[in-house]
Amino acid sequence: MRKISMLTGLMASLLAAPAIAQDLEVVGRPHQGGLGFQPAATELARDLQWLDGMLLIIITAITLLVVALMVFAFIRFNRRANPTPASFTHNTPIEVAWTIGPIIILVVIGAFSLPVLFKQQEIPEGDVVIKVTGYQWYWGYEYVGEDLAYDSYMIGQPYTLASEDEEAGARPYVFNDAMEAKLVSAGYSKDDWLLATDTSVVVPVGATVVMQVTGADVIHSWTIPAFGVKQDAVPGRIAELWFNAEREGVYFGQCSELCGISHAYMPITVKVVSQEAYDAWLAASQEDGGYVDVRQFLANS
Missing domain, CATH: 2.60.40.420 (Cupredoxins -  blue copper proteins)
Incomplete structure (x- = not known):
């Protein structure tokens, strides 16, 4: 019934x-x-877009820090400002800092990115x-x-074109008035070509x-x-x-x-x-x- x-x-x-x-x-x-990004229409998309924004902040901060250190080194240790360079080869505090710092950054990134990955990969019923x-x-x-x-x-592949479409002037993979009319009849606009x-x-x-x-x-x-x-x-x-x-x-x-x-x-x-x-x-x-x-x-x- x-x-x-x-x-x-x-x-x-x-x-x-x-x-x-x-x-x-x-x-x-x-x-x-x-x-x-396109407007997020799912929780997954919102999570991914938020994660992308967070990573962009971290990347920007790292880039600015590296650029600032490079500019400082150029000014402070060029030949004119520092004609007699130091002869030491190690600096333990700096070496510890540039080892521990990236580890902390990667742990923070992993703490936020892995839950998003698991949410994608754990398929619900x-x-x-x-x-x-x-x-x-x-x-x-x-x-x-x-x-x-x-x-x-x-729409526009040969398979989608009937004889009446071809008689109206529609050609495969060619956007013209006949193809636009076909899109409109299917509920789309020329922007969807x-x-x-x-x-x-x-x-x-x-x-x-x-x-x-x-x-x-x-x-x-x-x-x-x-x-x-x-x-x-x-x-x-x-x-x-x-x-x-x-x-x-x-x-x-x-x-x-x-x-x-x-x-x-x-x-x-x-x-x-x-x-x-x-x-x-x-x-x-x-x-x-x-x-x-x-x-x-x-x-x-």
Whole structure:
């Protein structure tokens, strides 16, 4: 009965999509000339960004100290100021200081960085488990325990262009008016060119998501910067990462391991939605192979 209701709702959504479809906010996107991190959408990302800031303070302090000591030595011990150099070869207090000092710094860094590393590597039980496989040059997703698996290609790859797209002037890997129209019809903007995919990973907000990552041919790497996650996809091995997205929206990533000629055209799109929208999308996608647009369920969630 629930499936019938879902399918009925899907048909109604398809007919009324322009009227009720709601687009998600794009949160995790690179920006032209950007120097900082993307907004952190998980606890892991916040921890990593805080750790990066702390290390930057330590590195800056060390650099300033070294520069100050060098300037002091240049002024105090140059030939004019010190024409008769000393003949000693050892200074025990200084040698002890430059041995103990770095040890203390490394202990402090380890005390803060190791807990972050352990939090990343200790994989919790997932509310949603997805197996992701890297191919040359697209991603395959399988929702473990659910009857759902599909592939994800960058919009603009030949596989994503239908005959009507080509008749409208769309060409593989070429951004023009026809390609922009195709992006807009899929719910993206021209700023998402080379980032948007024809299908997305859809997960519920606030859920623990475990990704089982592997490769089918060469080494790829699955990463979403706003989540603070990155894991190499190695053929013959399965590695895991996890995240718990705290904010609904669209997040982008890229394959981060050089994997061949089309490595640059292997983006990742994750859409974080409400639990209600996710449940409706999952039920409809199980009937349609994952190609149901989750936007159809957002207006009613």
